[in-house]
Amino acid sequence: MTTPSIADLPQPRPGRVPDREECVEQAYFFRHFRERIAENLPAQDVLSRIHEEVLTTTRLPMAIQFVASELNHSGRLSRGFELLPHYFTPFQTFVVRQAEDEKQRLTMPIALLILEREAEYKAKEPTRPGLFVYQYESIARNRLGYNDGLKAMSDDPMYGPDWAKYIDQVRRQGGIIDFCDLVYWRSVLYVQDERRKKPDYVPNAPPLYAEREGKIAKAARGRDPLFLFAALQRQLNYPEIPRLRSKDSLDAKLEMQTLKLRELETRIRMLESETRGTFDPTQLGKPDMFKDVKDE
16 A cells, blocks of 8 residues: 555644544554554554554544654654644644654653543543643653643644633743642632622633632642642543653662562572582573573
């Protein structure tokens, strides 16, 4: 099958929001692409086959073939995403581009997991506040760069003109004004609070967050924005972004200590066998690091 060109692909309508079917297939694509490259399979080989698994009614298989072709030509996955804005939003392209940047700590598996969860959220009953907070937290936690990241977010077709202006405001004032205030000030609760003091109060811009978001943001003022993200996830089922596993985490330390205990047990068994004169190296098995290595 020949690789489709951009002219062969269906062109988007201005401001087109992907439907549920397309989001479901995108989530499937990101998940299985991530799992297979995690198994050290070449990305080109994965893309050359995975398009056959995706539902053809979405025309996403043609888009995947095009991305595979661009990857072969340019060596960059993000290049194909960039040329297909009707399949992949500017934010999705931005995340993949950052994962390809050697200066960034974001890995491609984590980037694809971020996009997978975003697509899953869009396939359910997404809200603009929920999508915005998810994308913003993805940028914040992975240190992807607020300026370029928020510019990419504002071009997402799910946001309307009011949200695009708000995202630009966050981009310009995010380092000056607390993020919790940026949420609270654009909520229905803030308007209600102001009208208790001034009954004729009219906001300069329409509220973008509901009363519930406003209450949570107001309670989190002056605190780390990460607490706000966590509260929104607990209380309103906002999507949770994947987090990098720290090497200093308790689980990682426990795993390391367990490995050391196994090594000590092996050495003790070797010493006991040597003492009895029954030492046989083949009875000990392979060390953990060579478990997947086959004998010649």
